[in-house]
Amino acid sequence: MHIAWIGKKTPFCGNVTYSREMTNGLLDRGHQVSFFHFTNEGQPPALDPGGEGWRAELDRRDVSLPCLYKSQIYTIPAPNAKRLLTQALKELQPDLVHASLTISPIDFVLPEICAELNQPLVATFHPAFDRRRRNIASRTQYLAYQLYAPCLANYHRTIVFSETQREILVKLGVSPQQVVVIPNGVDVDKYAPGPSTLKQRLGLERIFVYQGRVSPEKNLEALLKAWKHAQMGEKCGLLIVGDGPLLNTLKPFYTLQHGIHWLGYIADEQQRIEILRGADVFILPSLIEGLSLSLLEAMACGLAAVATDVGADGEVLADGAGILLDPTRVTAELQTLLPLLRDQREFTQLLGMxxxxxxxxxxxxxxxxxxxxQLYRELCQGSRQHRWV
Structure with missing residues (x-):
């Protein structure tokens, strides 16, 4: 099967990881993949395999589309991007188009393009959410669902990561038959417990990890305040893996003196895995989430998991698989919980298992x-039986 995948390679975010892991997995199963991604105008076309972690295969084509701006959250395509995309899809004639939606105007014209070319169209819809809309971040993000719902009704299928996410789109008018729940997944052979020299290198006995963007919606300051007030001791460390707009604001106030290690963004996947294998507890204090791949990766490596009950993360940790925090009381709850996780090693090991x-x-x-x-097969079979309209 030939899949035209529309996604992101940069800047690093969950969408990038999802696209990389899915397309590499499809290639491993013998499918052909043409990968469409946006490149800032003025940059050379991306004809290489795409950097760390991406497969370079003869049956894979990379197609660059021009954009004026792109970030972790949204992309602004160049005026000629639609024409170039249509032309490339017409020439490549894939069996199916799969868009890992990048929050871009292109998302809204894809149904029209694919209907014209008679190509089945699948979306993966990533935006974070909190079903209770308890803060400005979650209420703002809900607007993305309201904006996209009429458009997603024109996709043949939309993949979401949880039943809650599906319910939101159905309430906003997308047909229940069009929304399919297929959660994020991780390679459990690669992300697995294993040896690590992290504690020896850092001189620590207990290690807690946050991995993600250093940005307002991640609510990292609530974790940092709790850590500082809990006075965890010199043999405990909190590792912050990632960067973002709040890095220079937070870093001066929460330092190594408090047991906080700012590691920045780590591109090398093996190094990130080695960090997870050497740690004890993973903490994600977000105000909103989709389904966090960082959380799943840490859990797969056997870390005790602590996360706020937002997005699909509550479903992931339900029924004792981890500890859920109230997103409105993160600092207070963590200030009590952190010493317990430090001292009760058997408890944290059980949570990790x-x-x-x-x-x-x-x-x-x-x-x-x-x-x-399976979804691809169903849609391609339907495409052969009748023209999509």
Whole structure:
């Protein structure tokens, strides 16, 4: 099967990881992939395999589309991007188009383009959410769902990561038959417990990790305040893996003196895995989430998981697979919880085992791709039987 995948390569975010892992997995199963991604105007065309973690295969084509601006959240295509996309899809004639939506005007014209070319169209809809809309971030993000729902009704299928996310789109008018729940997944052979020299190198006995953007919606300051007030001791460390707009604001106030290690963005996947294998607890204090791949990766490596009950993360940690925080009381709850996780090692080990078991049961990459392949087959069979309208 030939899949035209429309997604992101940069800047690094969950959408980038999702596109990389899914397309690499499809290639491993013998499918042909043409990868469409946006490149800032003035940059040379991206004809290379795309950097760390991306497969370079003869049956993979990379197609660059010009854009005026792109960030972790949204993309502004160049005026000629629609024409170039249409021309490329017409020439390549894929069996199916799969768009890992990048929050871009292109998302709204894709149904028209694919209807003209008689190509089945699938979306993966990533925006974070909080079903209770308890803060400005979640209420603002809900506007994206309201904006996209009429457009998604014109896609043949939309993949979301949780039942809650599906319910939101259905309430906004997307047909229940068009919305399919296929959760994120991780490679559980790659992300697995294993040896690490992290504690020896840092001189620590207990390690807590946050991995993600250093941005307002991640609510990192609530974690940092709790850590500072909990006085965790010199043998405990909090590792911050990632960067973002709040890095220079927060870093001067929460330092190594408090046991906080700012590692920045780490591009090398093996280094990130080695950090997770050497840590004890993963904490995600977000105000809004979709389904965090960083959370799943940490759980797969056997870390005890602590996250706010937002997005699909509450479903991931339900029934004892981790500890859920109230997003409106993160600092207070963590200030009590952190010393417990520091001192009760058997408890954290048990949580780590439950976390990995939950990933093995529900969130493996292989199961994810199985479901996506089945969806592709159904749509391609329908395409052969009649023209899409």
């Amino acid at each position: 439950k976390a990995r078991q939950r990933v093995l049961e529900r969130y493996t990459l292989s199961h994810n791709i199985n479901q996506v392949e």
